[in-house]
Amino acid sequence: MTPIPREFFAADALAVAPRLLGCLVRHRTTSGSVTVRLTEVEAYLGECDPGSHAYRGRTPRNAVMFGPPGHVYVYFTYGMHYCMNLVCSPEGTASAVLLRAGEVVAGLTLARSRRPGIPDRDLARGPARLTVALGIDKTHNGVDACAPGSCLALEFRDPIPEEMICCGPRVGVTAAADVPWRFWIRGEPTVSAYRPHVRRRRAPSRAEAGSRG
DNA sequence: CCATAGATGCACT
DNA sequence: GTGCATCTATGGC
Numbered sequence: 304m305t306p307i308p309r310e311f312f313a314a315d316a317l318a319v320a321p322r323l324l325g326c327l328v329r330h331r332t333t334s335g336s337v338t339v340r341l342t343e344v345e346a347y348l349g350e351c352d353p354g355s356h357a358y359r360g361r362t363p364r365n366a367v368m369f370g371p372p373g374h375v376y377v378y379f380t381y382g383m384h385y386c387m388n389l390v391c392s393p394e395g396t397a398s399a400v401l402l403r404a405g406e407v408v409a410g411l412t413l414a415r416s417r418r419p420g421i422p423d424r425d426l427a428r429g430p431a432r433l434t435v436a437l438g439i440d441k442t443h444n445g446v447d448a449c450a451p452g453s454c455l456a457l458e459f460r461d462p463i464p465e466e467m468i469c470c471g472p473r474v475g476v477t478a479a480a481d482v483p484w485r486f487w488i489r490g491e492p493t494v495s496a497y498r499p500h501v502r503r504r505r506a507p508s509r510a511e512a513g514s515r516g
Numbered sequence: 517c518c519a520t521a522g523a524t525g526c527a528c529t
Numbered sequence: 530g531t532g533c534a535t536c537t538a539t540g541g542c
Contacts, residue, residue: 362527363527364526364527379526380526381524381525382524382526383523383524
């Protein structure tokens, strides 16, 4: 188990995102800790990316995105949900990786208590579900996930083989919906099912079924 | 199985 | 005032 160094996040989100697949995110609180193995992420570039919160420049909400890499950017959306990003690129520029889904690999009891009645597979299946399972809210905005002793910790795992990494359009983004900057692990049951931009088909082609896993 | 509506607070224009 | 980087319940098949 190797901690992820801050300099890893100094690259832009497009390079960081696929490498995060399979890595671990742990959040520690007084009630215990929950660890999630990442199975689905999305890259958001900065002021050049119409889908990014940073597209129109720095605001109070997105200020953390312009800060040092390795911190978490947490935002509130749809009146009830929190989503969590890892800030990438050097300080002064904004890019980030949205953590969309994962598998709870430790702290299962605590994660279940945070989402009662939910099947284990669905505990962190989706960006807002993932933050609930981990116990993340707006108070965590700006927390340094690369600092020793932080309540948030990241760990490298062996890279997922390239042929097991799928990519496709981002979810829920109306601007720049065409770029394939969402990455997930093929065949993972914990990948989020909510994908309004992907039309269902009666008979998916073999090629498509294969590329999606 | 699939599709749709409603909830709900806040950042931003 | 508008529109979300969403999820769940509910209804139809």
